[in-house]
Amino acid sequence: MAVARGMIKRMSNRVGAVLLRPPTTPSHSHFFLLYNHSPPPSKSHLSSFSSTFLRSFSHHFPEETSDEGATTDGWEEEDETEPKIGDGGDGGGVALQNVPWGQRTLSIAEEVLMQFSEDIKLFAFKTTPRGYVYVRLDKLTEEYGCPSMEELECYNRKYKQRLDEVGALGEIPDDLALEVSSPGAERLLKVPDDIIRFKDMPMRVGYTENIESNCLERDGVFLLDFIEKDSEMCVWKLADVRENRDPLRKGRPLSRKQRDWRLKLPFNLHRMVSLYLV
Structure with a gap:
């Protein structure tokens, strides 16, 4: 578990991702830290830009088996499509994909972000019909735009708590899955x-x-x-x-x-x- 306590990074191809489940907490949400299990990369731009990400589930997701026979967490991975400006992923911006609860979850995300320093901004936000929420945070004062692990953990926890509270009121689904990350190496840059x-x-x-x-x-x-x-x-x-x-x-x-x-x-x-x- 020593690795989980350090800076946990996701390489662009997500090869060798491993799930670590921290000790059970009183909350019904499940919280996962993911890291790349491959050998550490040589010192380069890539290692600096690698994205850190955290996942939370409101309820237990059934384990699934991949084609290779490996057990997975059942997480719906983002589509591997060519990024475009405003796609809610590597292109930044907001993509609600006509999800009826999307605007409400976005407003909650912005509400929670107000509790953080002004240099942390919402780089990308995306919702999917299957109940997934993807948030990417950008830190303007950091050389590569990556918030610290502690900042991502804190945002993940506060945002998930608010989603659960609003979900209990029936305003949004109560079983949303959340991924919070930094922009990563593949981010597209706006001109100018x-x-x-x-x-x-x-x-x-x-x-x-x-x-x-x-x-x-x-x-x-x-x-x-x-x-x-x-x-x-x-x-x-x-x-x-x-x-x-x-x-x-x-x-x-x-x-x-x-x-x-x-x-x-x-x-x-x-x-x-x-x-x-x-």
């Missing part, structure tokens, strides 16, 4: 606000060179040089990462020509921007 925040970090930028729908989409690993606000233009430069280096110049930094290269890109031609993972 988020890229200003992460301007000192390499970013993977997907873009087109004109507005035409059939225009070929390109991508690259860049650093933000500056933003021309009046013309709504981002100016990017090549990031000094392996992907941009000449393979024939092994171990050497970017050439002068590469360092001087710039890409001027209007806000509306950015298709997808995310933090670069080594």
Whole structure:
């Protein structure tokens, strides 16, 4: 259980996730801590951006058996779809998916968040028809936007308590399942606000060179040089990462020509921007 008391991280592929059940409490809610059981990753952007997440069940979920014969907790995993801005997941924003109790659970989430410091914001919120609530919290003053384990635990506990109280009144279902997490490595960045925040970090930028729908989409690993606000233009430069280096110049930094290269890109031609993972 020593691992459970430390910083528990979820890698992007969730390989080897293990459930740990803390000692039983008087509450009827079940609380789980999950961590990745794989060997620790090498020091890189990925380890810094790994998402921590906590799950709570109002009632016991029946155990299920996977195709490989392993016993699972019966949790409905989020769809592995291409993220989009505003999807309630890696793209942030709110996605209630026409769930009738969705707006009420969102208002409770925002109510609970008011008990925390102003630098912790709601990055994403999603509800599903099967009774799952996904919350991702963003910490604006933390380099990678990840709240501490203690902050996530505290929010999870307070929010679940309020859901149970309101559920007992019949305003929302009384058997909702909750996952609270940090945004994680796959978060999409909004142009221009988020890229200003992460301007000192390499970013993977997907873009087109004109507005035409059939225009070929390109991508690259860049650093933000500056933003021309009046013309709504981002100016990017090549990031000094392996992907941009000449393979024939092994171990050497970017050439002068590469360092001087710039890409001027209007806000509306950015298709997808995310933090670069080594």
